[in-house]
Amino acid sequence: MKQIAADIGGTFTDLTAVDEHGVFSTAKTLTTPHDHAQGVLDGLDKLGAHLPDAELFLHGSTIAINTVLQRVGATTALITTAGFRDVYEIGRGNRSEPYHLFFGKPVPLVPRRLRREVRERVLADGTVRTPLDVAGATELIEELRASGVQSIAVCLLHSYANPDHELELGRLIERLWPEAYVTLSHQIMREYREYERTSTTVLNAYVGPVVSRYLDSLTDRLAHRGFRGRLLIMQSNGGIMSVESARRSPVRMMESGPVAGVIGAAALADGLGMSRLIPFDMGGTTAKTSLVKDGEVDISPGYFIGGYATGHPMSLPVVNIVEVGAGGGSIAWVDAAGALKVGPRSAGAAPGPACYGLGGDRPTVTDANLILGRLGASRFLGGEMSLDRAAAEAAIQEHVAKPLGLDLIAAARGIVTIADAQMSLAVRAVSVEKGEDPREFALVATGGAGPLHAVSIARELNVGTVVIPVLPGQFSAKGMLSSQVRHDLTRTQLAVFEPATVEQYAVTLKDLAAEAADRLRADVGTPAQPPTVQHFLELRYRGQEFTIAVPVPEEGLSAATHSAVRAEFDAMHERLYGHQAPEETVEAIGVRTVISMPLATIPAEAAPDRPRGAAQPVETRPVVLHGGGPDPVPCPVYDRETLAPGQRIDGPAVVQEATSSVVFYQGDVLTVAADLSLVIAVGSPA
Known part of the structure; x- marks a missing residue:
């Protein structure tokens, strides 16, 4: 086996392997929440993988994001500039749910007693106004060490412009407290917006020790089985990074599992002759959906871990995914008002749906599908697991049918109908709410439960085509094999965008390209082929809050190309917002560089020779x-x-x-x- 990919989901762990002839083999095992690496090893045993022959092991999981959602991360301290420790809790003044009487802002991952200040000050242009108080910082570090802190997030004011004080503080912590997990904000993102930068840094520090322990365990156990290849980790931006990069920046793998399916769907676009796709992945715990236009994945500059209303902002590129708590294991229940609800609670892998026969007694979407005849009791997981119809009937009768006065079939239909409605809203969120007509797209259904519900959702939204790719149940794992090594680097640098200021951005882009190339070499060694490097300018009309990422021409950024970039910005603003203002002053807020390179290609697997007559039912x-x-x-x-x-x-x-x-x-x-x-x-x- 030449390449192996593993995806840990809430209910199942999926593995896909491909050999040098392009032949795929797959395995699906129950996830082991107490020890996620064990589920991967169980899958390898089932797969019959010979690890000494494997060159690449690609891995995606939900460990990082679940650590945040369940608030089981490391005890974390935040060190920031004197006078700014409450920025993290104050956040933004917008109220996302203005009519919600009990609306609450995100609860900080770092309590106020562990948000500490050091005396220093760097101005927005990078000049030092107040040097770092080393003596005070030394005393502070000793206090935190004695208080039981495991991880430290360092986010100093304007360190994106000049990181010297953060670097000095990092060296001090390394000398006084080498075992602490330390995150310096400028090493995660060099952008302005103090609250978002602080939150992203805290997220990294909070999950860092948990993810590092898991990656160390997985690395050691794979090595014990003879694996000598390269272990690469899926990022939220759809790219792949080294395990060393993942240890330093685990915040980049928050959505590492779900995005792989979107990347795999985008890879289908050319072969199917369909450039506009809606990837839809329904697993055991959640359903995820995104958008692919002209073969390109929709990537957002940020994300809220836990939802926009009360989640924690993460200002790093992430594939734009809408996720709802409606999976095969989502539990159906009747609330105090007598309304039937489905999810977000899930039976997960343990005890699982009632029909699994593993001790679960609550009705789930899978139980409902079994009762409705949409699942075959004897063919689940290829016959490896026999579903218990009697247990499914008992669970639905007890918790849904009796409380609502329905018969068994009506109760099961109600569960499936509500789940379909929830997932239809998710598809609307990535299409209709973004100004896109879903009728112009094909729905690509993956995940173990996705193909069961895809046509119902397509009918609800008038989508004319549904595609079920090969190996839909392991599609996220397979999608990793289509991923590229990728890094996104940004740098805030504010100036009026005019020919006289263009040169400074050209110099910054050159620096970012060199840094990106260094990161790529650290991940995969000397590239076998020239990587693709894309540069963008973040532009806005003066007075606006947010920017548009405008591609830099292939000939580079110079006074000669200034007018072309400005014209492209006006045109993009027209396409996005319906108007442009060519006479207005334009500001450049910063630059962005994306470097990517495909992994080693695998020959396409030849389609098996099968009888070409009419299909025959079994x-x-x-x-x-x-x-x-x-x-x-x-x-x-x-x-x-x-x-x-x-x-x-x-x-x-x-x-x-x-x-x-x-x-x-x-x-x-x-x-x-x-x-x-x-x-x-x-x-x-x-």
């Missing part, structure tokens, strides 16, 4: 269909492993495979593509 199963009546309808069930390119199946029908099932309805037509993807032309909503 059984007929009674299924309660979306939008139909309460009575089950006899549906043919097809085995995906027997389908060949060009075959067509008219709905309603079910296509099952080892780790997923596809359900489609009357008026839908499924066609098998050349790469064995299932392309469903969706009929009109019922």
Whole structure:
């Protein structure tokens, strides 16, 4: 096996391996929350992987973000400039939910008693007004060491312009307290906006010790099994970084699991001839969706860990993902007012849905799908796990049907309908709310539960095409194999954008390109091919708050290209906001450099030779269909492993495979593509 990828989800851990001939093999095991590395090792055993032959091991997980959401990170202290320790708690003055009487701002990860100040001051232009008080800093470090702190976040005022004081403080901590985990803000992001920079630095320090221990454990256990290749970690921006970079900047892997599926979907665009896609990934705990336009992934400059209303801002590039607590393991429950709810609580991997037979007794979306006939009890996980229908019936009857006065089928349909509605809202959030018409996109459904619900969601939003790629249940792990090594570097530098000031930005971009190349070499050694380097200027009209990232021309930034960059900014502003102001002064806020390079390419796997006649069902199963009546309808069930390119199946029908099932309805037509993807032309909503 040449490359191996592992993705740890809330319920399952997925592994995908590919050899030098392009042949894929997969494994799916239950996640082990008490020891996430064990779930990976269990998957390797199931995969039969021979680690001494592996060159690359790619890894994504939700460990970092779950550490924040569950507030189980390290005891962290924040050191900042005298007079500014409360910036982190004050945050922004906007009230995201103005009519919520009990609205609360984010609860800081660092309590006020551990937010400490040092005497120093750097001005916005980088000049030093007050030198660092080394004696006071030494005393402060000793106090924190005695107080049981494990990790330190250092965020000094305007250190993005001049990091000397942060570096001096870092050296002091290293000398006095070498075992402490230290995060210096300028090493994470060199941008202004004090609150966001402080929050990002604290997030890194908070998860750092937890992620480092996990990565050390995984590295040692892989080495013990003979792995001598390179371990690379998925980033939130869709790129890959070294394990050493992940130890230093674990905040960059907050969404490392979900984004891999988006990258994999983007890689499908050319082969399918579809440049506009909505990746939709429904796993055991959550459902995630994003947008791919013209084959490019939608990347945002920041993100809120825990949601916009009460989450912690992270000002680093991240694939724009909307996530909702609706997965196969999401628990259905009846609130005090008698309303049926689904999620966000999940049965997870332990005890799991009631039908898993592992001790769970609460009804979940998976239990409902089993009752409705959409899942086959004997074919789950390719027959490795037999689902307990009686347990699913008992859970739904006890906790949903009886409280609401419904029969079993109506209760199960209600659970699935609510889950579909929640996921439809997520798809609207990445499309309609961004000014995009979902009817112009194809929905790419992945995850173990995604293909079960995708056509229902497509009908709700009038999406005309649904694509189920090969290996949907392990698609996030497979998507990592399509990822690139990538780093995003930024630098705040404020000036009026005019020919006289262009040269200073050209010098900064040259410095960033050199730093980016150094990071790339640290990750993968000497590149086998020239990396791709993209430069951007952050521009805005004077008086505006936020910027637009404008690409720098290939010939570089100079007085000669100033007018072209300015014209492109006006045009981009017109496209985004519907107007432009060519006569207004433009300010440059800073620069951004993106360096990327593909991993070693793997030959495409040849499609297996299968019979080309009409597709033949393996059984007929009674299924309660979306939008139909309460009575089950006899549906043919097809085995995906027997389908060949060009075959067509008219709905309603079910296509099952080892780790997923596809359900489609009357008026839908499924066609098998050349790469064995299932392309469903969706009929009109019922």
